[in-house]
Amino acid sequence: MKNLIRNNIKNLQPYACARDEYKGDEGIFLDANENPFGENNRYPDPYQKELKAELSKIKNVETNQIFIGNGSDEVIDLLYRIFCNPGKDKVIVFTPTYGMYEVSAGINDVEVIKIPLTEDFQIEKVSYDAYLNDETIKVMFICSPNNPTGNSIDNDEIEDILKRFKGIVFIDEAYIDFSTKESWLKRLNEFPNLIISQTFSKAWGLAAVRVGIAYSNEEIISYYNKVKPPYNVSKLNQECVLEALKNSKKQEEEISLILKERTKLVEALKGINGVVKIYPSDANFLLIEFQDGNAIYSDLIERKIITRNRSSVVKNTVRISIGTKEENEKLIKEISLIS
Ligand SMILES: Cc1ncc(COP(=O)(O)O)c(C=O)c1O
Missing domain, CATH: 3.90.1150.10 (Aspartate Aminotransferase, domain 1)
Incomplete structure (x- = not known):
């Protein structure tokens, strides 16, 4: 895993916000240049602990395996920043698929290799064989159920990629709650290179709220925490999602x-x-x-x-x-x- 992380990110000294230095809840807070008046005057919990605790119970994963992003679009963008050296590394997408993988790649100056899906929008095994040992390919994006085609990608193919590809396999499950297929979340701990993204924008009806999630192993999540803006999910947004979770x-x-x-x-x-x-x-x-x-x-x-x-x-x-x-x-x- 260490070899996949960009060197500058491995060596990065992350921003330590006021809430990182003092973690208690009680006292007179004069540490973050906040306004002492008002309802929303305090910075939110940078690690969204309450929300992660709830998700951990519902999804049966450890809290340190969860990253909360400002929509899953942030989860995708940060992925590039952690793993892909601009102007050098590449990613694979299976087309047609969700457009942001390519747009985010462009923003981060990362080359995209596009492998066409079959006529019934499945991944063809031979299509990615030639790329499995290319160390400049850092990520394969698999969107399942896929946007815009709507179908799920066969589990056999996904498993084959998870086992044979040495880079990161990013499974985007934005639409998983509408599917009869099971989420890969149950098998998260079997694959050290797996990141699963989900969102509150679709089945939870909270697209305006902008909350997306990455599930992975503790190490990858720690890099997500290292590169994210300190207060990337507002208190109002965290509360909105917590409220929705109460009424599943x-x-x-x-x-x-x-x-x-x-x-x-x-x-x-x-x-x-x-x-x-x-x-x-x-x-x-x-x-x-x-x-x-x-x-x-x-x-x-x-x-x-x-x-x-x-x-x-x-x-x-x-x-x-x-x-x-x-x-x-x-x-x-x-x-x-x-x-
Ligand atoms: C496959 C897929 N992933 C991610 C997203 C973005 O989700 P979010 O609203 O969490 O940024 C979309 C939105 O349409 C999508 O179709």
């Missing part, structure tokens, strides 16, 4: 509603003229191929229904998030008027 029943009900709506939407779309293919989905969205994806996308916009045109990555496709019952009914009504 609400989340389960919402997921089950979304899954029911997904099934209904698939059925309804099958009867629509111009629909060529509905890709199987393990997520809260569908990727749909139309005879003319660009036209459907624009026509829907005119009708004030905003979808995501993915025709530039998968020909003639539009990605549609599952909405409420009323929203989905309106979508089907409008789409049938177009076709």
Whole structure:
């Protein structure tokens, strides 16, 4: 593992904030140049201990195996800063996939090797064989369920990569709560090179709150803590997530509603003229191929229904998030008027 970490990060003296130097809760706090008045006048807990304690119970991992980020987009960006030397190292992404892996690579001046997924959006074994011993490749990103295709990546292929690739395997499970497949979290401790990211933005309905998570081994998490901005998750955001965790029943009900709506939407779309293919989905969205994806996308916009045109990555496709019952009914009504 030590060989994978950038030298400057290994040697970095991290910023010691006031809350690092004095860890107690009681006393008169005159150490952080805060304003003594107000409700939100104090800096938040930099290590989000309460939140991690809750997650540790729910997810059955140690608190020191958890990193909380300002959305999982921060989790992705910090990954580059820990492992990838700008202008030298590379990462692998399996395309089409979530765009931020590449954007973050660009920001960090890291080269991206793109390996196309198969026709049914799976990872083909021979496709990555040639790269397994290249020491400049530091990370392989596997998004499962994958965005924008919606399918989960076969576990056999993921396991093969975890066992044979010497670099970091980053499994993005942003949509895992909508899937029938199990999270890799149960097997976290089997693989020293595994980082799993999850988020509160999707199944938990807290996209505005910006809280993402990385689960890994204690050493990798300690590097995450070393490079993160001191107070990267606000107190308000931590509280919001803690509140949601208290009411996990609400989340389960919402997921089950979304899954029911997904099934209904698939059925309804099958009867629509111009629909060529509905890709199987393990997520809260569908990727749909139309005879003319660009036209459907624009026509829907005119009708004030905003979808995501993915025709530039998968020909003639539009990605549609599952909405409420009323929203989905309106979508089907409008789409049938177009076709
Ligand atoms: C696969 C995937 N990962 C991560 C994210 C970003 O999540 P967050 O809101 O936690 O930054 C998204 C958002 O769409 C996503 O699709």
